Amino acid sequence: MDKINTPDIESKLKEEIDESTVLVVEDNDVDFSVVDRALTDYCKIERCHSTEEAIKKVFNIEPHIIIIDYHLPNKNGIELCTELRDYNRFESTPILMVTGDEHATLELDFWNAGCSDFVKKPFNPTTLIKRVEHHLKYQKMLDRYRNEAMIDSLTKVFNRRYLESVTKQLYARLESPQVSALMVDVDWFKRYNDTYGHLAGDSVLVRVADALTKCLERSTDFVTRLGGEEFAIVLPNTDDVGANVIANRVIKSVESLNIAHNESPFEKVTVSVGGVTHQHPPKDWQALVDEADSNLYLAKGNGRNQFVCSSSI
Numbered sequence: 001m002d003k004i005n006t007p008d009i010e011s012k013l014k015e016e017i018d019e020s021t022v023l024v025v026e027d028n029d030v031d032f033s034v035v036d037r038a039l040t041d042y043c044k045i046e047r048c049h050s051t052e053e054a055i056k057k058v059f060n061i062e063p064h065i066i067i068i069d070y071h072l073p074n075k076n077g078i079e080l081c082t083e084l085r086d087y088n089r090f091e092s093t094p095i096l097m098v099t100g101d102e103h104a105t106l107e108l109d110f111w112n113a114g115c116s117d118f119v120k121k122p123f124n125p126t127t128l129i130k131r132v133e134h135h136l137k138y139q140k141m142l143d144r145y146r147n148e149a150m151i152d153s154l155t156k157v158f159n160r161r162y163l164e165s166v167t168k169q170l171y172a173r174l175e176s177p178q179v180s181a182l183m184v185d186v187d188w189f190k191r192y193n194d195t196y197g198h199l200a201g202d203s204v205l206v207r208v209a210d211a212l213t214k215c216l217e218r219s220t221d222f223v224t225r226l227g228g229e230e231f232a233i234v235l236p237n238t239d240d241v242g243a244n245v246i247a248n249r250v251i252k253s254v255e256s257l258n259i260a261h262n263e264s265p266f267e268k269v270t271v272s273v274g275g276v277t278h279q280h281p282p283k284d285w286q287a288l289v290d291e292a293d294s295n296l297y298l299a300k301g302n303g304r305n306q307f308v309c310s311s312s313i
């Protein structure tokens with residue numbers, strides 16, 4: 001069996017760990033300098049003095065690991081840890097509690113607050129370094145596997161799982177109550193596979209996915225492969241005019257790949273597009289997808305290599 005941690009992955013991980021940011025929440029200057037001295041050669045260190053300051057700054061700092069002292073002014077470290085765990089963004093970020101206190105239930109309180117680990121003061125700097133390194137390493141691996149689970153292995157665009165997982169967040173983040181979606185399906189693809197073979201078919205899917213990605217200019221837009229030769233493009237904050245512009249661009253850009261397809265009436269690979277814009281996005285994302293799918297069906301019925309978009313108010 002292949003070893004998972006090849007030297008390449010190990011050295012990539014080491015690089016990533018070196019670029020990590022540690023947030024240290026510590027009000028005592030002497031205690032902070034001990035942590036700072038131990039870690040400064042390994043990662044970038046940011047400091048906050050209180051729970052309130054940490055909550056205010058943590059979204060900008062985007063730390064890879066958080067070290068929290070138990071004794072903080074106003075709210076203590078356990079309260080901070082509990083609060084951080086309530087945010088999706090910090091649900092699995094490693095949190096190390098630090099304390100010199102001894103009372104009986106404290107360790108249990110740390111675990112109950114959702115900390116990943118704790119270190120007792122006074123600590124051996126090497127132990128702190130090793131613990132930080134250990135947590136960063138496993139967090140990075142977890143992030144990588146999570147990301148890979150969201151990417152279509154053939155085309156490298158996002159997959160259906162990604163679409164489903166971002167849907168909720170997408171609706172929460174919409175700055176304007178408009179969202180458009182385009183379903184894109186390669187025309188006569190069965191005939192293409194039958195004529196040119198599956199490997200050539202795969203390469204068409206890769207090129208089409210790449211062309212679709214290049215049609216999008218906003219960082220909030222994204223392409224997913226739903227399966228087979230069907231893709232979905234999600235355009236947050238985009239009205240029906242914008243959806244028509246992108247649908248038209250998609251049709252033209254796939255045509256201009258000029259991939260020969262002798263079994264298509266267009267003699268090249270083309271796509272059909274079904275688009276929909278919702279002015280007041282329904283809670284049920286599936287309704288958007290279903291409507292776009294119906295329009296795709298119309299575009300296919302009308303002769304393919306074209307788009308049909310609608311807008312529901």
Ligand SMILES: Nc1nc2c(ncn2[C@@H]2O[C@H](COP(=O)(O)OP(=O)(O)OP(=O)(O)O)[C@@H](O)[C@H]2O)c(=O)[nH]1
Pocket residue numbers: 154185186187188189190191193197198199200201202205227228229300304
């Ligand atoms: N090469 C390749 N083919 C795939 C993949 N996934 C699905 N297909 C093929 O895509 C074809 C889809 O066929 P249909 O659903 O009939 O669609 P179509 O031939 O494009 O016809 P229209 O959509 O009506 O224009 C089938 O032959 C599938 O085997 C893939 O990952 N690679």
